Amino acid sequence: MTRWLDDDEQRTWRSFLSATQLVNEALDRQLQRDAGMPHTYYMILVALSEAPERSMRMSELAGRAQSSQSRLSHAIARLEERGWVRRDRCPDDRRGNVAVLTGEGFAALEAAAPGHVEEVRRSLFDALTPEQVRRLGEICAAVRNTLER
Amino acid sequence: MTRWLDDDEQRTWRSFLSATQLVNEALDRQLQRDAGMPHTYYMILVALSEAPERSMRMSELAGRAQSSQSRLSHAIARLEERGWVRRDRCPDDRRGNVAVLTGEGFAALEAAAPGHVEEVRRSLFDALTPEQVRRLGEICAAVRNTLER
DNA sequence: GCAAAGTATATGAGAGTTCAAGTAAATTGG
DNA sequence: CCAATTTACTTGAACTCTCATATACTTTGC
Numbered sequence: 001m002t003r004w005l006d007d008d009e010q011r012t013w014r015s016f017l018s019a020t021q022l023v024n025e026a027l028d029r030q031l032q033r034d035a036g037m038p039h040t041y042y043m044i045l046v047a048l049s050e051a052p053e054r055s056m057r058m059s060e061l062a063g064r065a066q067s068s069q070s071r072l073s074h075a076i077a078r079l080e081e082r083g084w085v086r087r088d089r090c091p092d093d094r095r096g097n098v099a100v101l102t103g104e105g106f107a108a109l110e111a112a113a114p115g116h117v118e119e120v121r122r123s124l125f126d127a128l129t130p131e132q133v134r135r136l137g138e139i140c141a142a143v144r145n146t147l148e149r
Numbered sequence: 150m151t152r153w154l155d156d157d158e159q160r161t162w163r164s165f166l167s168a169t170q171l172v173n174e175a176l177d178r179q180l181q182r183d184a185g186m187p188h189t190y191y192m193i194l195v196a197l198s199e200a201p202e203r204s205m206r207m208s209e210l211a212g213r214a215q216s217s218q219s220r221l222s223h224a225i226a227r228l229e230e231r232g233w234v235r236r237d238r239c240p241d242d243r244r245g246n247v248a249v250l251t252g253e254g255f256a257a258l259e260a261a262a263p264g265h266v267e268e269v270r271r272s273l274f275d276a277l278t279p280e281q282v283r284r285l286g287e288i289c290a291a292v293r294n295t296l297e298r
Numbered sequence: 299g300c301a302a303a304g305t306a307t308a309t310g311a312g313a314g315t316t317c318a319a320g321t322a323a324a325t326t327g328g
Numbered sequence: 329c330c331a332a333t334t335t336a337c338t339t340g341a342a343c344t345c346t347c348a349t350a351t352a353c354t355t356t357g358c
Contacts, residue, residue, distance in 0.1 A: 002263040002267070003270065012286040016285065016289050017215070022292065023296070024169070026296060038344075059307080066167060070347080073307065094354090095352060096305095117153055125154075125158065133157075136161060136165065139281050140169075143168040143276045181346085208335090208337080217317095219316070222339080223314070227314085242336080244323045244337065
């Protein structure tokens with residue numbers, strides 16, 4: 001009944017798990033060490049920094065930063081404690097909150113960015129040919145297309 | 150100084166993060182829901198099940214299951230509570246421990262495997278052409294080659 | 299309009315992960 | 329052969345994540 005993975009598929013699957021985990025661990029370690037935040041928090045700051053007014057509704061932010069709402073809520077609480085983000089009430093929908101990146105938060109992001117980009121290159125792009133990068137892009141797009149909804 | 154990512158690289162990078170996170174979340178959700186364990190525990194059980202005597206030294210197991218020693222130690226403690234794994238002292242090296250998969254642990258793994266494989270197919274392989282799978286294998290091998298050590 | 303259903307977010311408990319020590323045994327080098 | 333170092337593993341605390349639930353506001357349908 002079950003369509004088990006054949007040997008090639010097994011190898012590819014395990015290699016995929018290994019490679020993606022290595023990349024994620026490298027990112028997390030670098031950011032934790034040099035900027036004192038996990039990668040998930042970094043993604044939140046990036047999303048906010050790119051938004052108009054450097055602010056966004058919680059639910060939209062969750063989508064952009066690829067976070068669950070609950071995770072985001074906890075994360076924003078932590079980021080607030082550090083003074084990197086502020087929470088404002090939403091004017092037109094009184095259920096809603098808006099997360100706002102503070103000046104200090106933006107500064108923290110700017111300080112963290114170069115080291116992070118270095119690590120992204122080191123752990124992913126430097127290992128691949130331009131052709132492979134292109135293919136990886138297509139592959140990831142296909143996966144997202146299947147899983148996203 | 151910093152070599153920032155250009156637009157293509159940005160897109161690829163974000164797509165990579167998104168895709169790999171989606172796959173990992175799908176795996177974890179399926180296993181947690183249907184088998185009551187996270188994917189990391191599943192990998193530990195798989196590694197043990199493939200070892201001679203279904204047992205392995207802690208440090209070797211950590212390597213095979215792609216876990217830190219600390220993480221493994223905590224995980225084995227949990228798996229012991231459930232009766233899925235047992236810890237024996239290592240005869241030839243009295244510092245060492247050997248984790249042993251119990252019959253119940255093996256049964257739990259057998260019960261979990263079909264649903265897990267289904268999810269692996271659904272979340273990764275079904276989204277890709279055979280050609281893409283082959284390329285993904287090469288790409289992951291290249292990344293591992295760069296990061297592993 | 300107003301009860302019912304839906305949406306936006308928060309919160310608390312439980313579980314897993316990491317990091318920094320801590321213990322114990324084995325190995326090394328003078 | 330024994331002090332110093334290294335290796336194997338554990339432990340506890342701090343932190344993040346998930347899941348279920350709670351709260352407050354909005355929209356829907358009669």
